[in-house]
Amino acid sequence: MDEASSQNQLGGSANPAGVANRQNLEEPSQRIQYSIPGILHFIQHEWARFEMERSQWELERAELQAKIAFLNGERKGQENLKNDLVRRIKMLEYALKQERAKYHKLKYGTDLVQGDMNPPVEEGGEEVRVDPDAILSTNTNVSWKQSRHLLRQYLQEIGYTDTIIDLRSNRVRSLLGIDGGGNEENHNSTPAMNGSDTTKRMPDANRWNVTKKTPSCLEAQIQDAERAVIDNFEFLRSEGEDAEGMEMDDDDEDDEPEEEDDVHRLKSPKVPKVALDVDDVDGESVDLDPDFRFLPDVEDSSPGVLGFGPGSRRVYGPGGEEDALEGLGELAQLTVTNEADATYDQISSTKENFRKTWTAKYTLRSHFDGVRALCFHPQEPTLITASEDATLKLWNLQKTVPAKKSASLDVEPVYTFRGHLGPVLCLAMSGDGDKCYSGGIDGTIRIWNIPSSNIDPYDSYDPCVVGGSLPGHTDAVWGLTYHGQRQHLLSCAADSTVRLWSTDARSPLLYTYAVEKDGIPTSVDFVYESSNQFVCSFNTANCVIFDLETGKPVTRLDTETEQGSSSISRQINRVVSHPTLPLTITGHEDRHIRFWDNNSGRLVQSMVAHLDSVTSLAVDPNGLYLLSGSHDCSIRLWQLDSKQCVQEITAHRKKFDESIFDVAFHPSKPFIASAGADALAKVFV
Amino acid sequence: MADQNVVLRRNRPGTKAENFYRWCDEAYEEMDSTLVVQQYIQQTIRLDHNNIDTILNAPETQDEGVWKYEHLRQFCMELNGLAVRLQGECQPSTCTQMTATEQWIFLCAAHKTPKECPAIDYTRHTLDGAACLLNSNKYFPSRVSIKESSVAKLGSVCRRVYRIFSHAYFHHRQIFDEFESETTLCRRFTVFVTKYNLMSRDNLIVPILEDESAGQGESEA
Numbered sequence: 001m002d003e004a005s006s007q008n009q010l011g012g013s014a015n016p017a018g019v020a021n022r023q024n025l026e027e028p029s030q031r032i033q034y035s036i037p038g039i040l041h042f043i044q045h046e047w048a049r050f051e052m053e054r055s056q057w058e059l060e061r062a063e064l065q066a067k068i069a070f071l072n073g074e075r076k077g078q079e080n081l082k083n084d085l086v087r088r089i090k091m092l093e094y095a096l097k098q099e100r101a102k103y104h105k106l107k108y109g110t111d112l113v114q115g116d117m118n119p120p121v122e123e124g125g126e127e128v129r130v131d132p133d134a135i136l137s138t139n140t141n142v143s144w145k146q147s148r149h150l151l152r153q154y155l156q157e158i159g160y161t162d163t164i165i166d167l168r169s170n171r172v173r174s175l176l177g178i179d180g181g182g183n184e185e186n187h188n189s190t191p192a193m194n195g196s197d198t199t200k201r202m203p204d205a206n207r208w209n210v211t212k213k214t215p216s217c218l219e220a221q222i223q224d225a226e227r228a229v230i231d232n233f234e235f236l237r238s239e240g241e242d243a244e245g246m247e248m249d250d251d252d253e254d255d256e257p258e259e260e261d262d263v264h265r266l267k268s269p270k271v272p273k274v275a276l277d278v279d280d281v282d283g284e285s286v287d288l289d290p291d292f293r294f295l296p297d298v299e300d301s302s303p304g305v306l307g308f309g310p311g312s313r314r315v316y317g318p319g320g321e322e323d324a325l326e327g328l329g330e331l332a333q334l335t336v337t338n339e340a341d342a343t344y345d346q347i348s349s350t351k352e353n354f355r356k357t358w359t360a361k362y363t364l365r366s367h368f369d370g371v372r373a374l375c376f377h378p379q380e381p382t383l384i385t386a387s388e389d390a391t392l393k394l395w396n397l398q399k400t401v402p403a404k405k406s407a408s409l410d411v412e413p414v415y416t417f418r419g420h421l422g423p424v425l426c427l428a429m430s431g432d433g434d435k436c437y438s439g440g441i442d443g444t445i446r447i448w449n450i451p452s453s454n455i456d457p458y459d460s461y462d463p464c465v466v467g468g469s470l471p472g473h474t475d476a477v478w479g480l481t482y483h484g485q486r487q488h489l490l491s492c493a494a495d496s497t498v499r500l501w502s503t504d505a506r507s508p509l510l511y512t513y514a515v516e517k518d519g520i521p522t523s524v525d526f527v528y529e530s531s532n533q534f535v536c537s538f539n540t541a542n543c544v545i546f547d548l549e550t551g552k553p554v555t556r557l558d559t560e561t562e563q564g565s566s567s568i569s570r571q572i573n574r575v576v577s578h579p580t581l582p583l584t585i586t587g588h589e590d591r592h593i594r595f596w597d598n599n600s601g602r603l604v605q606s607m608v609a610h611l612d613s614v615t616s617l618a619v620d621p622n623g624l625y626l627l628s629g630s631h632d633c634s635i636r637l638w639q640l641d642s643k644q645c646v647q648e649i650t651a652h653r654k655k656f657d658e659s660i661f662d663v664a665f666h667p668s669k670p671f672i673a674s675a676g677a678d679a680l681a682k683v684f685v
Numbered sequence: 686m687a688d689q690n691v692v693l694r695r696n697r698p699g700t701k702a703e704n705f706y707r708w709c710d711e712a713y714e715e716m717d718s719t720l721v722v723q724q725y726i727q728q729t730i731r732l733d734h735n736n737i738d739t740i741l742n743a744p745e746t747q748d749e750g751v752w753k754y755e756h757l758r759q760f761c762m763e764l765n766g767l768a769v770r771l772q773g774e775c776q777p778s779t780c781t782q783m784t785a786t787e788q789w790i791f792l793c794a795a796h797k798t799p800k801e802c803p804a805i806d807y808t809r810h811t812l813d814g815a816a817c818l819l820n821s822n823k824y825f826p827s828r829v830s831i832k833e834s835s836v837a838k839l840g841s842v843c844r845r846v847y848r849i850f851s852h853a854y855f856h857h858r859q860i861f862d863e864f865e866s867e868t869t870l871c872r873r874f875t876v877f878v879t880k881y882n883l884m885s886r887d888n889l890i891v892p893i894l895e896d897e898s899a900g901q902g903e904s905e906a
Contacts, residue, residue: 365820368762369723389762390769410822416813418769423705425698441702458795458810460777460803476702494701522698539699573698589697613695631695655720656694656711678720679820 089147096150358637358647358672364395364681366413370655371675373427375436376666378484382453383664383673384417385681386424386438392417396453397671397683411683414457419446419466426477426491430503431484435467437503439477445470445491445501470501472509479523490534492521498536500548513551518542525577527584527598535584535598537572543586545598557584557596558603573615578640579623587614593628595643605643609636612659618672620665627672629660635674649684652676706731713744719829722747722755730759737873741880750836753881754825757839757846760877761815763870764849768808770860771853780804785851785890794845804852811845818842843874843883847891850874854891 364371369388376383381397393413400409420440428437429450436448447467475494482489482503488510489501496516501508515521519540527533532548535557543557559570571589578585582598593609596602610630618627619640626638633654637647652659655677662675673683694708710732713725729740743752783791783804792799795810802810819825819842824835850871853861865871872893878884 363822365822366816367820368758368816390765412817413813416809416816418765418772418809421766421769422702441705443702457813458793458806460806461772461809463772466772476700476705478698478700494699520699520701539697571697571699615698653720654718656718656724658695 093147093150096147100150356670358649358684360649360651360682361685362395362397362400362409362411362683364393364411364413364683365679366393366416367391367679367681369423369679370658370661370677371679371681372423372425373438373662374664374673374675374681375427375429376664376669376671376673377429377433377450377453378431378667379433379669380453381666381669381671383666383671383681383683384427384429384436384450385675386427387679388423389679390418390420390422390424390440392420392424392427392436392438392448394450394453395681399454412457414453414455415451415465416457417446417448417465419448419469420444426480428480428482428489430482431487435503437470437480437482437489439473439480439491439493441476443473443475443477443493443495445473445477445480445489447503470508472499472512473497479521481525483526486526488526490524490526492524492536494520496520498524498534498546511548511551513546515544515546518544522572523575525575527577527582528579529577529582529598535575535577537575537586539571541570541572541588543572543575543584543596545584545601555598555601557586557601559594573613574617576617576619578619579621581623585617585619585626587617587628589613591630593617593626593638607643609638609645610634615658615660616663618663618665621667625665627663627665629663629674631657631659633659635660635663635672637672649674651682652680653678722751722828723758726755726759734873735869737869737876740873741877748830749881750831750833751829753836753839753883754819754831755828756877757815757842758819760870760874761812761819761842761846763868764812764846766868767849767853767860767864767870768812770864771805771808771849771857774857774860775805775808775852777803777805780852780856783807783848783852785848785855791845791848804856808849808852811849815842815846840883843878844888847874847878847884847888851890 364383364385367385367387367389371385371387373386374383382395383397384392384394386392394415394417395411396414397411399414400411417436417438420438420442422441424438424440426439430436434450436450437445438448439445446469449465449467451462451465470489470491473491473493473495477491477493479492480489487503489503490498491501492498492515496514496519498513498515498521499509500511500513502510513536515536515538518536519538519542521536522539524534524536527535527545533545533554534548535543535545537543541559543559544553545555545557546552547554559572569590570592572586573589574587576585577583577598583604584596584598586594586596587609588594591608591610591613592606593614594606595604597604609628610632611634612630612632614628614630616629619625620627624640625646626640627635628638629635629651631654633652634648634650636645636649638644639646651674653676658677660674660676664673666672670685671683673681675681692709692711694711696705706727710728711724713721716724718724725744726740729736733739741756743749781803782801783793785791790801791807793802793807793810795814796802818838824838825831850861853864854871861871871891875889875891875893878889879886
């Protein structure tokens, strides 16, 4: 109603000439309430309303436009960032390639055949410019993958040195010294990159007024990136030089899992702990485990990068960047943790130096008097000790008693062998670990059938364990050694004879070697490098290699030329033969360990090895390390190629002037053990 | 290299059985190792195993707990010789229970619930158990000082170990006599537990103290 009338009025106002009269006529009768001023007022009012609405809309439009502008700006900022990152990736990649080529050339003298070696900067930039949104994602994915792959390869190569520690630990020690420097450098450069790139630039991009980003700002960014790349480049260069310093063998695939583990080990602060905890499992599997954990980690992170759409603002930049740094950053981070943690410092530093630091884990207490000898089972984590208390005890390292101090575990023996009527002096175990032979001061060699290591120590007596004896010697038996392949046993005694026994024949004694003209034998060992020889040391400091068949001396080790003290103080307490090399090692009363060439009989090296007489020697199954025990209460681990002491452990206390009687390596597991005059045996892992 | 005047008490490899531990004695005061007491006891035993009074006579400054402990270790160690001899003769079929006189059957305490082990098993288990207890890091973490509560444990070890003597005496007399003549161990043990009041006299059923007093009378006369 109202509207219709207003239209009429409007129409009226539009044609005032024609209609006005009629209006005027009708007005008094029908529409008295409308007056001209009223209508005008109404029209004015309406107009003002429309005007206001229009201005509101315009305001809204302006706001939206502003928003569009802002979003546009933001997008531009993101694009800039992307371009920059791509550029950096390309530069890194290029630098890596160059480094690799250089290194390859230096090492092999030939050019490394690689894909495109062109500086990628322009090309990368163009690509991005052509179609930033479409290409960027794939492009970065590829380059990420590539650079990641390269990075991993580098880490592997660095890690490789770690395996070489096993073989060449001397070189490795110096190497790791440099490596540490590399880490340091890396550690320094990483924060720089973080500082210039992520922390500074990212907030830039996140600010509202990105639209205003100027060319100069862009330039600064590029410079930043370049600086970062150069930083990185320096780091890589130093790593590359490290790699040059070591011998690498890229072909050796078998070793790779272990290497990577080593990389991980260097980097991860928790690994030393892991290594300690799981060492009673087989060494190899322990090594592999962390490695597999490491690899999936890397793989996990890369899909994260691949999955980013070009538009996902926050994740793309920093996420990728962090990822890129992860591999490197972790290294640096971990160095820091190691430095910070004082208790770890010791462990990690020794770890870096020697790869493995032995720590006392099991204390074997149950003997009443000095433990004269010990020997490990060939496969199982068990060992047998022989003591002056006339007993032998079988120990299962998996059956431990919780000890007061968590550091070391007490083990109780699972079986006590009774048979000797006086101190037991020496011990040998058969190759299959079924039998054990012990020589006593009573001149007997006893054979024992080793019971199961899971036997109840308080089970009833089984006479089968006592497997008889090997009669022959007439005085204290001081040395026993078993040859696994030949299944022969060699013994030496204070009656100045060395005897060869067959362990399965009815008449066990195969040969008696009368050696009295050289003195009283103190220790014997088979010469493993030559099939039918044995070496015998004497209390006169003589040491002779004999032929097993004829009993004739083959080589007389040139002990006479050694100047100095009387022969009694130079007495050889222990002789061991290297498992693979024609090398004989003797431990002397005069504190020396001497190395001899089996063929010439010449002294290879002589060194003062302990503060007191050297009583026992053991070579690890691979022939890389030598373990020595001494009456100075310590055992020492030596590197055989460099003859350097890599670890010393004070292990036992003195009784009278004696301290350590025997040391041993487990033939197949990472255990070493020492036997002491203090009635204890200790096992180290 | 080594000072020639310094005696190094060592059984070097190659030492003949007769020379084993044969070195000039060291005065108790000069021993400086942590195993002084064991060294001293073994030295006096080697000197003359029949001279029980000297063997059991503690040096003045010696802590009595440690002295008793080290002696008991030595007893258990030497008892191994008796166990080895019994191993050959004392069969589970003949000595089905650990008995001495008809009065008691001894139950083996090495098991969760004490049980009637054959005599040879009782012997082995008791010695093994004693070895574990006396070497226990919990009760005897140190051989230099021993807690009172741990010293109290020595009595029960003595009581159980003594049954090996009594079984041998009543059932394997020949072995016992041979062993005793070589070591005088039972007599020394009897004097030891009496002197330090580790066992009641009623339990000392091997009639050796009469011998002992008679022997003493003879030597003094």
